[in-house]
Every structure is written in C-alpha cells, then in structure tokens.
Amino acid sequence: MTLTTDHGPLLRVSHLSKRYGGADAAPVLADVSFEVSPAEFVCVVGPSGSGKTTLLRCVAGLLAASGGTIEFEGEPVVEPPARMAVVFQDYSRSLLPWMTVGRNVDLPLRTKSTRAEREVRCAEALESVGLGGKAKLYPWQMSGGMQQRAAIARGLAYRPDVLLMDEPFAAVDAQTRIELEDLVLQLRREYDTTILFVTHDIDEAVYLADRVIVLSGAPTSVREDIVVDLPHPRDQVDTKSLPRYAELRTRVFTLIQEAKAQAPSTVSGPS
C-alpha cells in the first residue's frame, strides 16, 4: 500500500464547486478546500443538504465538479481512481443479491489479481471484519450489520490507498453502529488506510476522526477544520468520558447550529 506520495498530501481538494443544473443554478458546493494526508482519518460533517454526499461523490470521481480541482496522489481526479474504494450507506443496494458474499468481495478484484491472490485477499478481508467462514452466504441471509461488514470487506480486499465512506452506519441499529465504529478504527490501525468519512452524527465524527471538517450550509465552504487531539486507541466509554471529547463535541455542534442558522434555504436544480 502506498502511504506516502512525492506530491504532497494524498488527497487535495482545491476551491471545489458543484452546481446541479445549468450555469444559472445556485451552487451546492461553492468553494471547498482541504487536504488529507496519508493514514489520516478525516470526518466531514455539516447541516443536512450542505452537500456532504455531493462532495464525496466528486472526490470519488463519480460526479464531475463544476469548478476547482481534486487531486489524488498528485493526479487530477477525472474518473474513479483505481486506488480508491467507496462504501455507501445503503448496503442492501451495494451488494449484489444473486452472488454469495465471497463473490461480492471478489468482484472488484477480478481484473486485478490472480485467482490465488484473490482467494487469500478475500478470506483475509472477511476474517478481519468478523465474517470468516461466511463467504458462501448470500447477502439476504445476513443481518444489516453483517451486510455492511461485507461491504467494508469488499473495500478492504481491494487494498485501497483511500477508503471513502458515505454515512456507512446510518442504516444499522445503535448497537451495531457502535461495533462497526470500533471495527473501522481497528481496521484503520491494522491496514493504515486513509479514510474520508461523511457522517451527520457529531459523536461519531469526534470519536472516529483525527480531524473533523465542518461544512457550512449550502452554498457550502469549509467552516472549520478541527484537529481531534484525543488519545488512541479510542474507547466508547473512556474516550467519551474525557472533558476534551465533550469540548470538541460542543464545538462541532455549535458550528453546525450556526451554519444552519446562517444558510439560506437549500438550493438544487435538475440533475
């Protein structure tokens, strides 16, 4: 896995803008700039409709920007980069129901590796998310939490340099969410993967991240880029009992409330 780049940060978003519709449509993203260094865990939060998903889709090369630039490993992103993987919120639509979990995890690797390598990688990835021995199950035979673990395994098996996650735990119950948060932190430690993680959940952002990027409301820019100086490893009880955790949580909450109060009504036009 590439952990450093000769070209500076792993990911650089510069003055990104995005409008849906024609040139006269108001932008959702007006001027968004930030950088992500190798092995960093960065969470993006912001008011509903501020364009978090839009931002992630632009970074993933799934949506063309209207202005500004996105560079990954020093190269402009104009299509989905080979060394990026994305985990979406909706696991029920991201796994193919007619394939076993093993084949789902194997799918993105098919053109990349030999069969023997793929088998090892898939088995390792499933093992690391606690699904060892479940490769032959179909997604519909698994709980929501297990399906999201499988979607994460698929991203990891690919050994991406950066993992983009769009509200990946929003659709699972609270207990499963806590388990998956700790799983992602553990996987991040094991694989040193760089993670850009969109969430609407302030607690989740502060608990997981090295940095939290708080977006303003649309038309959106970065309102504040906050370093989360909480010790590692994080613990659901100990970390959340720290006074510093409460301070950071309050800071992010206040910024989002201010952004909500200041933002004009959300803009959008036809796709």
Ligand SMILES: Nc1ncnc2c1ncn2[C@@H]1O[C@H](COP(=O)(O)OP(=O)(O)OP(=O)(O)O)[C@@H](O)[C@H]1O
């Ligand atoms: N394909 C599209 N065509 C037109 N408008 C869109 C499209 N996708 C998103 N939008 C609009 O862009 C704005 C930002 O949407 P986006 O989903 O990126 O925000 P978000 O911050 O992720 O929202 P939430 O927190 O509610 O999930 C919204 O007003 C939305 O209606």
